[in-house]
Amino acid sequence: MSIAGRDFRELRLEDLSRSFGALNALKGVSLTVKRGEFIALLGPSGCGKSTALNCLAGLLTLTGGSIWLDKTRIDRLKPEERGFGMVFQNYALFPHMSVRRNIGFGLAMQGKSKDEIARKVEEALSIVRLGQHGDKLPGQLSGGQQQRVAIARAIVIEPPLVLMDEPLSNLDAKLRLEMRAEIRRIHDLIGSATIYVTHDQEEALSLADRIVVMRDGAVRQVGTPTELYARPAHADVAEFMGYRNVLSARVLGGSGSDVQVSVGGAALKGIAIEQRPDEQAIVAVRPDDLKPANDGPVAATVESAQYHGREFYCSGRASDGTELYFCSALPVQKGEMVRLAADPARVLIYAGAS
Amino acid sequence: MTETTAPLPHTSEERTPWRVRLALRDIDGVTLLVLPAVLFVIGLFVYPFLYGFVLSFKPRAGDWLANYRKFFSDPFLYDTIYATMRLALPATIINVLISIPVALRVRKMHRRRLLTTILVIPITLGTVLIAEGLLNYLGPQGWLNRSLMLFGVISSPLRLAHNYTGVMLSLILSGFPFTFLLTLSYITGIDASLEQAAATLGATARARFRYILLPLLAQGLAINFCLSFVQTFSVFPSAVLLGAPAGDTRVISIAAYQAAYEQYDASMAAAIAMIMGFVQLAVVLLVLAGRNLFYRGAAGGGKG
Numbered sequence A: 001m002s003i004a005g006r007d008f009r010e011l012r013l014e015d016l017s018r019s020f021g022a023l024n025a026l027k028g029v030s031l032t033v034k035r036g037e038f039i040a041l042l043g044p045s046g047c048g049k050s051t052a053l054n055c056l057a058g059l060l061t062l063t064g065g066s067i068w069l070d071k072t073r074i075d076r077l078k079p080e081e082r083g084f085g086m087v088f089q090n091y092a093l094f095p096h097m098s099v100r101r102n103i104g105f106g107l108a109m110q111g112k113s114k115d116e117i118a119r120k121v122e123e124a125l126s127i128v129r130l131g132q133h134g135d136k137l138p139g140q141l142s143g144g145q146q147q148r149v150a151i152a153r154a155i156v157i158e159p160p161l162v163l164m165d166e167p168l169s170n171l172d173a174k175l176r177l178e179m180r181a182e183i184r185r186i187h188d189l190i191g192s193a194t195i196y197v198t199h200d201q202e203e204a205l206s207l208a209d210r211i212v213v214m215r216d217g218a219v220r221q222v223g224t225p226t227e228l229y230a231r232p233a234h235a236d237v238a239e240f241m242g243y244r245n246v247l248s249a250r251v252l253g254g255s256g257s258d259v260q261v262s263v264g265g266a267a268l269k270g271i272a273i274e275q276r277p278d279e280q281a282i283v284a285v286r287p288d289d290l291k292p293a294n295d296g297p298v299a300a301t302v303e304s305a306q307y308h309g310r311e312f313y314c315s316g317r318a319s320d321g322t323e324l325y326f327c328s329a330l331p332v333q334k335g336e337m338v339r340l341a342a343d344p345a346r347v348l349i350y351a352g353a354s
Numbered sequence B: 001m002t003e004t005t006a007p008l009p010h011t012s013e014e015r016t017p018w019r020v021r022l023a024l025r026d027i028d029g030v031t032l033l034v035l036p037a038v039l040f041v042i043g044l045f046v047y048p049f050l051y052g053f054v055l056s057f058k059p060r061a062g063d064w065l066a067n068y069r070k071f072f073s074d075p076f077l078y079d080t081i082y083a084t085m086r087l088a089l090p091a092t093i094i095n096v097l098i099s100i101p102v103a104l105r106v107r108k109m110h111r112r113r114l115l116t117t118i119l120v121i122p123i124t125l126g127t128v129l130i131a132e133g134l135l136n137y138l139g140p141q142g143w144l145n146r147s148l149m150l151f152g153v154i155s156s157p158l159r160l161a162h163n164y165t166g167v168m169l170s171l172i173l174s175g176f177p178f179t180f181l182l183t184l185s186y187i188t189g190i191d192a193s194l195e196q197a198a199a200t201l202g203a204t205a206r207a208r209f210r211y212i213l214l215p216l217l218a219q220g221l222a223i224n225f226c227l228s229f230v231q232t233f234s235v236f237p238s239a240v241l242l243g244a245p246a247g248d249t250r251v252i253s254i255a256a257y258q259a260a261y262e263q264y265d266a267s268m269a270a271a272i273a274m275i276m277g278f279v280q281l282a283v284v285l286l287v288l289a290g291r292n293l294f295y296r297g298a299a300g301g302g303k304g
Helices: A049-057 A099-109 A114-127 A143-155 A173-190 A201-207 A225-230 A235-240 B011-015 B018-024 B029-056 B066-073 B075-107 B112-125 B127-138 B143-150 B164-188 B192-200 B205-233 B237-241 B252-261 B266-291
Strands: A010-020 A023-034 A038-042 A064-069 A085-087 A161-165 A193-198 A210-215 A218-223 A245-253 A258-263 A266-272 A280-285 A298-307 A312-318 A323-328 A337-341 A348-351
Touching: A010 A049, A023 A049, A023 A064, A023 A193, A023 A218, A038 A049, A038 A201, A049 A161, A049 A193, A085 A143, A085 B192, A099 A114, A099 A143, A114 A143, A114 A173, A143 A161, A143 A173, A161 A173, A173 A193, A173 A201, A193 A201, A201 A225, A210 A225, A210 A235, A218 A225, A218 A235, A235 A245, A235 A280, A235 A348, A245 A323, A258 A280, A266 A280, A266 A298, A298 A323, A323 A337, B029 B266, B066 B075, B066 B266, B075 B112, B075 B164, B075 B205, B075 B252, B075 B266, B112 B127, B112 B164, B127 B143, B127 B164, B127 B237, B164 B205, B164 B237, B192 B205, B205 B266, B237 B252, B252 B266
Parallel strands: A038 A193, A038 A210, A085 A161, A161 A193, A266 A348
Antiparallel strands: A010 A023, A010 A064, A210 A218, A245 A258, A245 A280, A258 A266, A280 A348, A298 A312, A298 A337, A312 A323
16 A cells, blocks of 8 residues: 555654634643554544644644644644644545545645645545546545545545544544444554544544543643543543543542542442542542442432333432432433442542532 | 316315415515515516617617718727727736735734724715825825835826826726725635645645635636726726826716717717626636636535
């Protein structure tokens, strides 16, 4: 395969900041990306992840910090001088050019010969499996096909870095799953680094080698998907990673990293993350780790139950009024009393009050 | 005759009420609202046009083509086409060309509305007021000449009014706002992410303009050109007030005016008006034909 990302060792973001008037959209973001890595920038809308991506692409100028590609400083370069491939949320295909010309545009701008352009475009078309659509206009393609053209156009210039800005958010659920696998396959094939912006934790978990969780313009945590899934470093990261039960609790006791807290009027065992809480703590538990059990410590009244195939996703209220989300393999009825239990290793306890 | 219950092929169609059938073709009560406009167009455009067309073939003397023969054999008359073209074409081209960079710049401004308002004021003033202002400003005793002479840039006043230059300047001034507004709306209709995408693919500002903006704009610029050209071609007030109506800027509308109100030859005036109309039509058709060489679809980058 001859399309391959340009060689480099690492891309360094050092203390990036960007403000729009009084608003600080990025506050000192630092990150090092290695060649071949797939990085997901994950966070809620307005967390600065798209701003970070646009700064990397050169579409926004930085108000502070620097970007380095190995030993070259690139943050002062215009986007056309950086040579990064970018996939836009709305694909941004040139509507007046055929698929082939769209894909070949970057190569033509580099002044490549007609033969080379034709050969590389053909190869890119086959990588994104669009072989027979080369002569169509973008308007004649479906959303998924347009997406593939956008990816082909970004990778055919063999960039060291491919930037993707929520590329799947305009597709339907089935196509999204399909394209997700496709994006990872293409990433592995061409071997450049990919930085992928998303607000979908599932997408980030399944695609990325490392996830960068952002909030309010700052990096909250960087880690592998397993780290972030099992051990989010902060309560707010936990909440974003699918820990729907984030409750403030009183510390009852325990030793070492084992902590006992009071949740919903009952005692629950868990493990302390980062540091041991003194009196007040925040407890984070995933709904699928909180399950009905005969000897469960927490009593709750079922308020709703949604059927999701293998399990019921339920919400309930503890005796002290705390709302709890849990999963049940057996059907439960609204108003029914259940006792809930969780594996202490899956109950994360953070210092501080929410 | 045998009794048959099978319906005739067309009966089922007849059962669909006419209202529904009309609605399927998007015709309903609201469609009636276009009637006043249609009557207006027929009464004030189609009828006078046909009337003038017929009238132009009924000359005061001679056979039915006498008016046209007279026009194309008298240089004093047929030269007006050239005189008008000499004003209308450059003025339109200049306006369309200037409007592109201005609109590109204005598109990115925060105070767009303020600037647009300022640029559009000349439209509200009307041609006569602009002509009068320009006379005061550009005339031999006008501010411009006086200031230039005061600072010793020139020794005798520049001739900027009562000639070709004066009319040209007034046409550019009064035509620009319209051209600009149209160009601005076409340019803002182009998705900004297209240019960003082109930039990340290595296209410089010049290449982005050439390969992305221009092809997507070509369509709108052609239409813009046609509308502005037709407007400029019928120049009358500024050609009289700011130009040399007996010489350099004797445009075709002056010839028509003289035929109608100085020689009281309505038939000849109608013939000149017809010739004027066909010249305009020829230019517009030429431009619209050229437009087919370009992309004609939507200028968005996303899902259509």
